[in-house]
Amino acid sequence: MIVTADEVNRSFRGTLDLLNSRVEGLKSFDMSERGFWRSFTALWLTLPAYIVSLAFERLRLGLLQPDRSLLGNLWLDLVVALGHVAGFLALPIAMIWIARWFRLEKAYAPFVIVTNWISAVGMLVLSVPAMLMLLGWAPPGLASLFSLAFAVIIVRMQWFATKSTLGLSSMPALGIVILGIVLNSLVGIAMRGLLG
Numbered sequence: 001m002i003v004t005a006d007e008v009n010r011s012f013r014g015t016l017d018l019l020n021s022r023v024e025g026l027k028s029f030d031m032s033e034r035g036f037w038r039s040f041t042a043l044w045l046t047l048p049a050y051i052v053s054l055a056f057e058r059l060r061l062g063l064l065q066p067d068r069s070l071l072g073n074l075w076l077d078l079v080v081a082l083g084h085v086a087g088f089l090a091l092p093i094a095m096i097w098i099a100r101w102f103r104l105e106k107a108y109a110p111f112v113i114v115t116n117w118i119s120a121v122g123m124l125v126l127s128v129p130a131m132l133m134l135l136g137w138a139p140p141g142l143a144s145l146f147s148l149a150f151a152v153i154i155v156r157m158q159w160f161a162t163k164s165t166l167g168l169s170s171m172p173a174l175g176i177v178i179l180g181i182v183l184n185s186l187v188g189i190a191m192r193g194l195l196g
Helices: 005-019 023-028 033-060 074-101 105-134 140-166 170-195
Strands: none
Touching: 005 023, 005 033, 005 105, 005 140, 023 140, 033 074, 033 105, 074 105, 074 170, 105 140, 140 170
């Protein structure tokens, strides 16, 4: 299943509405079973973020050099790719059990659809400060500040979307968002542990 340009446009527009706390943005997403499965293809849109992550890891390991290929180490390429995918899938997989536990099965698909699109947008936006640092256009401190500001905005958007799709109050929705942050942190720790 390949996502269409129209669906990407509508989903990004819906994500922007959620950013502005407009619940009507949920109407922009394809909430069908087909839309559920196609929302996972939003991961392909994050390929630029994967390239930035790969370059950042090569820099961290002292392997990023102007005369060497970015894709020169199969193990590094594979581990970063697996980390990228695992970060995208961690919360939707964890929510399978949470949705059953709290009897939110009917809201699971809309939650995952919206979360997948927010994750795609989030990965792209959060890769910008790292890219600016890698290019030498922003010092590490400024890139970190940008990353923190963007992360706060994305967390707030995910919190609003979680409340809206699952019909939860503020604190349980915040708990789910924090779970997503913890899962992504664990994925990052595991990836860096494999890379050394």
